[in-house]
Amino acid sequence: MKLRVHVTPRRGVLDPQGAAVKGGLTNLGFDGIGEVRVGKVIDLTLASTVDAEAALALGRDMARKLLANETVEDFEVEVLG
Template identity: 50%
Template structure:
């Protein structure tokens, strides 16, 4: 089974990388871009886990322990296969 995890900063958390991207886009002539927020996508294979509920629980445990900082980040999980 494959998992895709989307990690983003929570609303209200300062996003300096997003602001830098927005400034760069404006400098390149894309003035319509606003409120840019950036995040990360993590993809992984779950070996030996066939049950979707167990897979989701396992990935959420990974997020809580390493992949996301629950104080300042939100995450969502997509499972396939």
């Protein structure tokens, strides 16, 4: 069972890494770029005995306890199968 967790800066929270990427892309000649946000993606392989629903619950628990800082970050958990 594979899980993918996205951890992204919350709306309204300053994202200096995103601003740097936007600046870099603009300097390279890419035009018309609006907002850029940079987050993390964590891919986890779980024991195959876990079903999809349990995996999703487990992923959310992991995100709350370790992967994301909910004060400044949002997370989404997705089962990749």
